[in-house]
Amino acid sequence: MNVQSQISASSPATTEHFDVLIAGAGISGVGAAYHLTTQCPGTSFVALETQKTFGGTWSTHRYPGIRSDSDLHTFGYRFKPWTSAPIASAAEILKYMGEVIEENDLSRHIRYQHTITSAKWSSAQNLWTIEATRTDTGETVRFTTNFFWMCQGYYRHTEGYTPEWKDMARFKGPIVHPQKWPDDLDYNNKRIVVIGSGATAATLIPALAKDCAHVTMLQRSPTYFRTGRNAIEIAEQLRLLQVDEKWIHEITRRKILFDQDAFTRKTFEEPEAAKKDLLSAVEAYLGKDYDIATHFTPKYRPWRQRIAFIPDGDLFQGIKSGKASVVTDEIDRFTEKGILLKSGKELEADIIITATGFNLSANGDIEFAVDGKKLDFADTVTYRGMMFTGVPNLVWVFGYFRASWTLRVDLVADFVCKLLNHMKQTGARKVTPALRPEDHNMPLLPWIDPENFNPGYMMRGMHLLPKRGDKPEWQHNQDYWAEKDEFPAIDMNDHVFVYA
Numbered sequence: 372m373n374v375q376s377q378i379s380a381s382s383p384a385t386t387e388h389f390d391v392l393i394a395g396a397g398i399s400g401v402g403a404a405y406h407l408t409t410q411c412p413g414t415s416f417v418a419l420e421t422q423k424t425f426g427g428t429w430s431t432h433r434y435p436g437i438r439s440d441s442d443l444h445t446f447g448y449r450f451k452p453w454t455s456a457p458i459a460s461a462a463e464i465l466k467y468m469g470e471v472i473e474e475n476d477l478s479r480h481i482r483y484q485h486t487i488t489s490a491k492w493s494s495a496q497n498l499w500t501i502e503a504t505r506t507d508t509g510e511t512v513r514f515t516t517n518f519f520w521m522c523q524g525y526y527r528h529t530e531g532y533t534p535e536w537k538d539m540a541r542f543k544g545p546i547v548h549p550q551k552w553p554d555d556l557d558y559n560n561k562r563i564v565v566i567g568s569g570a571t572a573a574t575l576i577p578a579l580a581k582d583c584a585h586v587t588m589l590q591r592s593p594t595y596f597r598t599g600r601n602a603i604e605i606a607e608q609l610r611l612l613q614v615d616e617k618w619i620h621e622i623t624r625r626k627i628l629f630d631q632d633a634f635t636r637k638t639f640e641e642p643e644a645a646k647k648d649l650l651s652a653v654e655a656y657l658g659k660d661y662d663i664a665t666h667f668t669p670k671y672r673p674w675r676q677r678i679a680f681i682p683d684g685d686l687f688q689g690i691k692s693g694k695a696s697v698v699t700d701e702i703d704r705f706t707e708k709g710i711l712l713k714s715g716k717e718l719e720a721d722i723i724i725t726a727t728g729f730n731l732s733a734n735g736d737i738e739f740a741v742d743g744k745k746l747d748f749a750d751t752v753t754y755r756g757m758m759f760t761g762v763p764n765l766v767w768v769f770g771y772f773r774a775s776w777t778l779r780v781d782l783v784a785d786f787v788c789k790l791l792n793h794m795k796q797t798g799a800r801k802v803t804p805a806l807r808p809e810d811h812n813m814p815l816l817p818w819i820d821p822e823n824f825n826p827g828y829m830m831r832g833m834h835l836l837p838k839r840g841d842k843p844e845w846q847h848n849q850d851y852w853a854e855k856d857e858f859p860a861i862d863m864n865d866h867v868f869v870y871a
């Protein structure tokens with residue numbers, strides 16, 4: 372079926388046109404909208420968002436205690452100072468994003484309850500035709516756009532990932548995934564088992580511990596955590612000196628990023644020393660008698676999976692108080708009363724929470740086609756983790772795992788705006804990344820090297836992701852410290868970019 376016949380297969384009454392169409396109104400989509408307004412004035416654009424409101428992750432996750440696991444000086448945008456404690460609740464993040472929208476008059480550009488279902492590129496028209504379903508009316512609406520800016524995040528918001536364990540149906544109590552937290556879940560004085568020990572579990576457990584009878588963190592294998600005061604010393608000092616908040620934001624960001632880069636390098640160059648730093652901070656809370664070797668010492672090198680920050684050691688304080696505990700074991704099966712472990716021990720529970728992660732959805736579950744041919748992103752090679760060979764006029768935002776996601780939102784936005792301005796100046800209507808002659812013998816590898824970073828959702832979904840090459844320009848290298856210099860230096864006339 373060619374593009375034209377696909378277009379006429381469903382027939383919305385009208386088609387609206389925008390220079391740029393943004394998918395999503397999470398931290399990435401709102402950032403894209405801000406940068407378009409400021410760096411490409413006069414560009415018409417719309418952001419289509421499935422949910423009833425902005426915020427993405429921070430509006431769809433409603434479990435108790437939901438908060439960031441990285442600091443808001445760097446998770447916040449570079450253009451709007453963060454003025455509170457670095458680890459923030461979802462409510463605080465939403466308030467901050469709401470201010471960005473209001474201060475920059477962005478709400479007139481956002482259409483909520485619009486789920487993008489298909490995106491079809493036509494080289495004859497040099498346009499994307501985007502169809503969306505209005506979740507309030509069920510109506511199909513159609514847009515055309517010159518440039519598609521995908522800010523759809525990396526996982527499916529409608530459901531989390533829950534493994535199939537034997538006899539789950541036998542358990543008498545509720546089994547809840549944190550992504551679908553029921554508003555009326557009463558956990559007062561209940562015994563809870565949380566399966567998993569990632570950032571979500573680490574956030575939930577101290578919050579649940581306040582009111583439940585007891586909460587057990589059940590993990591197959593341990594996770595690294597960083598811990599410390601929920602404060603950044605340099606920000607506190609500058610505030611005491613009554614320095615302007617804009618300066619505090621910039622200086623604090625630089626300090627955090629410098630320290631993070633040093634720590635990341637240490638995890639590669641001196642992994643044992645980095646491990647010791649992390650574990651001694653845990654020991655400072657739990658004491659020498661606690662079995663840190665079993666429960667908090669992973670087998671992998673630090674930073675191969677995301678390291679969550681535990682503000683004020685609240686998870687460890689919960690353990691120390693006796694309200695929370697950790698069990699490191701494997702699940703054999705569920706029982707009526709709880710979970711039978713492979714060691715033979717039974718964990719009794721009134722509620723079981725499966726903090727077991729996400730389902731990767733790299734393309735927002737949108738059906739793509741280029742010139743009538745169905746597009747599978749796994750057949751493409753990524754240009755710097757944001758564009759794809761053979762896919763014209765499209766950028767997607769994939770943030771950092773070892774640093775705050777939003778750092779890349781700002782960097783990618785600078786690139787997109789520079790590209791759009793360049794195309795306007797040169798009269799180009801189409802830009803498609805392509806391998807250059809010198810790239811043709813380059814090995815094509817999975818999106819990310821599992822030796823470098825290997826969380827479960829990535830490993831489960833790697834086959835869906837574009838390929839990477841072995842040169843910096845053909846991969847998402849997860850290195851903000853390098854990209855902050857590399858991105859502004861990108862030459863718009865590089866032969867990677869094929870213009871028409």
Ligand SMILES: Cc1cc2nc3c(=O)[nH]c(=O)nc-3n(C[C@H](O)[C@H](O)[C@H](O)COP(=O)(O)OP(=O)(O)OC[C@H]3O[C@@H](n4cnc5c(N)ncnc54)[C@H](O)[C@@H]3O)c2cc1C
Nearest residue numbers: 395397398399421427428439440441487523524735775776
């Ligand atoms: C609980 C939790 C805590 C986290 N904490 C941190 C942290 O502290 N620091 C950090 O750096 N990262 C953190 N992350 C990762 C986090 O998801 C990202 O940092 C960031 O919020 C992603 O923003 P985003 O706008 O790119 O994507 P999302 O927040 O996922 O937003 C994408 C938006 O796009 C919409 N959308 C998707 N598909 C479509 C479609 N087809 N049509 C229309 N709309 C669509 C979605 O509804 C959603 O609103 C956390 C993740 C989770 C789940």
